[in-house]
Amino acid sequence: EFFEPHLGIHLEVATSPIFDDKGEVVASVHIARDITERKRMEERLIVTDRLASIGELASGIAHEMNNPLTGVIGFAQLLLAKDIPDDVKEDVKIIYSEAQRTAQVVRNLLTFARKHEPVKQLVNINSIIEKVLELRAYEQRVSNIQINTHFATDLPEIMADYFQLQQVFLNIVINAEYFMIEAHQRGTLTITTERAGDIIRASFADDGPGISEGSLGHLFDPFFTTKEVGKGTGLGLSICHGIINKQGGRIY
Structure with a gap:
């Protein structure tokens, strides 16, 4: 198999010798077959398999992020319930809001990484x-x-x-x-x-x-x-x- 750059195609070549009556090689036959589409399908299957692996990885990362985020959100809520200075409270509100937004991203990631039976x-x-x-x-x-x-x-x-x-x-x-x-x-x-x-x-x-x-x-x-x-x-x-x-x- 080889790639022909001028034609932009992949070729598979089979060679068969031709023998004379004495058993000596006098010629050969070369048959070239265009396998470009097959090579493309193989490459796409590899990509598909890689995407499935990425989905599993994304699911694992999302689960790992979910636990500390829950802690951040929980403690931010506790701080907001306390009597703290207004400037500090505003900062905690930002922490809480951004943690909630990140948690939503994690939930979305889990939604698409998880396999669902049609319901x-x-x-x-x-x-x-x-x-x-x-x-x-x-x-x-x-x-x-x-x-x-x-x-x-x-x-x-x-x-x-x-x-x-x-x-x-x-x-x-x-x-x-x-x-x-x-x-x-x-x-x-x-x-x-x-x-x-x-x-x-x-x-x-x-x-x-x-x-x-x-x-x-x-x-x-x-x-x-x-x-x-x-x-x-x-x-x-x-x-x-x-x-x-x-x-x-x-x-x-």
């Missing part, structure tokens, strides 16, 4: 998207991503798995962020929810480069990605498609 319950689409935006708030802020939301206020609750829908929306948002940043180092993501008859629709529109016509038919194919190798597994939208179908919805 359908009454959920509100707007609330799920708001939670996803909360998770991505820091990254969006430092990456100059502006979020515009237009949420319908009359949406009924639906029977669905909360965490699986959260995974779907998170994947869509992260994809939008990635391509907007790649295109022009900033961007605007507009999210709209609406009720159309007996259907609830959530729409995501960004000002990134868009999807080429040739890629549209492959968006939900496993391992299909337009990202560089190592920056995308090509599994995200495929998994999202499966989740939405199982929930009785459509993604397009």
